[in-house]
Structure formats: C-alpha cells, structure tokens
Amino acid sequence: MPELPEVETIRRDLAPLVTGRRIGRVTVAPATAPLLLGGVDAATFAGQLVGRTITDAGRRGKYLLFALDDGMTWVVHLRMTGRLVWHEAAAPNEPIERFERARVELSGGHELRWCDVRKFGTWLLTPDVTAYLAAKLGPEPIDPAFTVAQFRRALAGRAAPVKSVLLDQRRVAGLGNIYVDEALYQAGVNPSQTAGGLGPAATQRLFVAAREVLERAIANRGASFKDYVDGMGNQGTQHMFVQVFRRTGQPCYACGTVIERTVIGGRATHFCPRCQKLSKSRQPRHDSHRA
Ligand SMILES: [Zn+2]
Known part of the structure; x- marks a missing residue:
C-alpha cells in the first residue's frame, strides 16, 4: 500500500506537469463510480471538474490534493492499489489499459489515468480541504516544523x-x-x-x-x-x-x-529480536505538563 514516500513521489512528479492545466473530459467506468466517488454520481462529479484549472498539487499524509481554480480541492487516496499516472492523450483506437477505471483529460494533449486493481481508491471534491482532513490526520512527520x-x-x-x-x-x-x-x-x-x-x-x-x-x-x-x-x-x-x-x-x-x-x-x-529488545515494562505516562 502506498505510504507517505510513495504519495509524495507521485506528487513531485505530477505537480510541475498538471499545474496550470485545464481539465477536459472526465471518464469514470460505471462499475467503478460508486466506490471511487463515494456514492456521488459520476456525471455530477465530472461536471464539477470539467473546465477547472489545476492550480497546485499538494499532499497531506497519504492524500493527494489537487487545488482547483474555483477554490475546490480534488482529493485522491490510492488506498491499496490505486495508480494515478501521467500519459500522452490516448490515440483514438488505443486499447484501454487493464484495470484502468477512470481518466482525466488535461489541456495540452495529456491525461491522468487511474488504474486500481482492488478498487479501494477514493476521489472526492471538497470546498474546505483543511476541515476535511483535520479530524483524520495528525502532524506531518517530514514537516520541518514537526517537533x-x-x-x-x-x-x-x-x-x-x-x-x-x-x-x-x-x-x-x-x-x-x-x-x-x-x-x-x-x-x-x-x-x-x-x-x-x-x-x-x-x-x-x-x-x-x-x-x-x-x-x-x-x-x-x-x-x-x-x-x-x-x-x-x-x-x-x-x-x-x-x-x-x-x-x-x-x-x-x-x-x-x-x-x-x-x-x-x-x-x-x-x-530484529536482538536490536529491538522489549524494554522492561513501564506504565504509560500521562503527561500533565504538555510542552
Ligand atoms: Zn539485529
């Protein structure tokens, strides 16, 4: 399952490629839509993405966060087997990749293809990504401000x-x-x-x-x-x-x-049972003076 380093690698790859591009057609396979979009109708979801420009590609925890020019954020979680990969726009009769379940076409003749063997990945759109993630995520371990x-x-x-x-x-x-x-x-x-x-x-x-x-x-x-x-x-x-x-x-x-x-x-x-010996059991400390 992709963890922080994998999601951050994808973010760093995609950020310079997708930023500033306008979203064209969005296709979600009908069998995939209920799980991927969490019950949101595929046409409704696509309607909110189409025409928007991606202004930034961020990350929190294992979430990819694509900021859009209308203030919404397209939140992608890969879960077990999701992949979001940059491609040249498909040729007219190019066969669809195995396990490809969704596609986001971008200006300039490129697209993002979503493949997911296990279909646990999720996409959603939110107007307030900070609030959406606040209850789900603790601090970022690689943030220089993390103490x-x-x-x-x-x-x-x-x-x-x-x-x-x-x-x-x-x-x-x-x-x-x-x-x-x-x-x-x-x-x-x-x-x-x-x-x-x-x-x-x-x-x-x-x-x-x-x-x-x-x-x-x-x-x-x-x-x-x-x-x-x-x-x-x-x-x-x-x-x-x-x-x-x-x-x-x-x-x-x-x-x-x-x-x-x-x-x-x-x-x-x-x-390693030798390098990682169980230390003598201590009672959990309930710290009263929280720095
Ligand atoms: Zn060892």
Whole structure:
C-alpha cells in the first residue's frame, strides 16, 4: 500500500506537469463510480471538474490534493492499489489499459489515468480541504516544523503497542506498515513496546528515525513491492533497501540475528529480536505538563 514516500513521489512528479492545466473530459467506468466517488454520481462529479484549472498539487499524509481554480480541492487516496499516472492523450483506437477505471483529460494533449486493481481508491471534491482532513490526520512527520514534543504527545499515555499507534493516521500522518517497521528497527525500539511507556531517549531516536526513513524512501522514489508506480508509471527502488520489512528468516544487517515476524493489531510486523529488545515494562505516562 502506498505510504507517505510513495504519495509524495507521485506528487513531485505530477505537480510541475498538471499545474496550470485545464481539465477536459472526465471518464469514470460505471462499475467503478460508486466506490471511487463515494456514492456521488459520476456525471455530477465530472461536471464539477470539467473546465477547472489545476492550480497546485499538494499532499497531506497519504492524500493527494489537487487545488482547483474555483477554490475546490480534488482529493485522491490510492488506498491499496490505486495508480494515478501521467500519459500522452490516448490515440483514438488505443486499447484501454487493464484495470484502468477512470481518466482525466488535461489541456495540452495529456491525461491522468487511474488504474486500481482492488478498487479501494477514493476521489472526492471538497470546498474546505483543511476541515476535511483535520479530524483524520495528525502532524506531518517530514514537516520541518514537526517537533519531538509533538511526537511525544502523539505517543503519550497510549497503552497500545507503539507499532499500532504509529499506524494510526490521527496520531502521525503518512506512516504505514513498511515505514513503521523500518523506523522502529532504525530506532532500536520493539514494535510491541507500549507507546506511552517509551522513554525520552527512545522517543527521540524514533522521532529522528521516522523522518530519516521517510526521507530516504522519497529519495529512492518509494517502494514497489507490488502495485506502486510513480506519477510516470515507473517503479521505485526503496523495496531493495529495506532493513527488516518482509525480511523474515534473513539475518539482521547489524547483528546477524534472524529477523522475526509477528502480528500486531492485525498487521504483519518484522523486527530484529536482538536490536529491538522489549524494554522492561513501564506504565504509560500521562503527561500533565504538555510542552
Ligand atoms: Zn539485529
């Protein structure tokens, strides 16, 4: 599933290409429309997009945000297998790609094609994207303004495993299964550790690790374990550089211990039992003095 680095890679690819372009025809396959558009009628949705000019391509968490010249924002979430790829306009009798479910034609002879094997992806239009996302997303971990104090508050008092808390988009935005496992490994934190029981040193290490892991993955253009491709339809390379994710049974690069797999909150979790020892259990701290 695409996480922050994958979505950010797509954003960076598409931003200079789509900004300033006017939206022409919008086509959504009838079988796709109810899920993709959340019950909004395809013709109504298309009617709101057609004729608008894209003024910016942003991102929050795993959401792509295309600002339009009428103040609306076209919000795209790729979920499991969604792809949004830049193409030359299709030739008149060019066959439709397998799993292509929607298409947005743009001025200048180009188009965005939406392919989605599993059909969990979503599109919506909102006049107030800030309000729409406010309840869904915590702070952006790669935002230079994000502080360790904010991160500590996201974990404080939580009795759940740190792995589960980091996956909760309302705590910190954009992290998913790959990069949580990678960040916990880099920080030497056991994924089962109670989030609220993390000491200050471990919290600081995890804060730094999360940011570094995400920045590195962006530099490597995301991880293409399966479906993910960038805004041009090419695979990323980060999957070749993972330290623990899906390395079950292979030796840890740091200590040689066999990487183990467990399940936390229903999610496959990969870790080194030696580098990520479970620290002696602490009670979750209910911080009264919140910085
Ligand atoms: Zn190790």
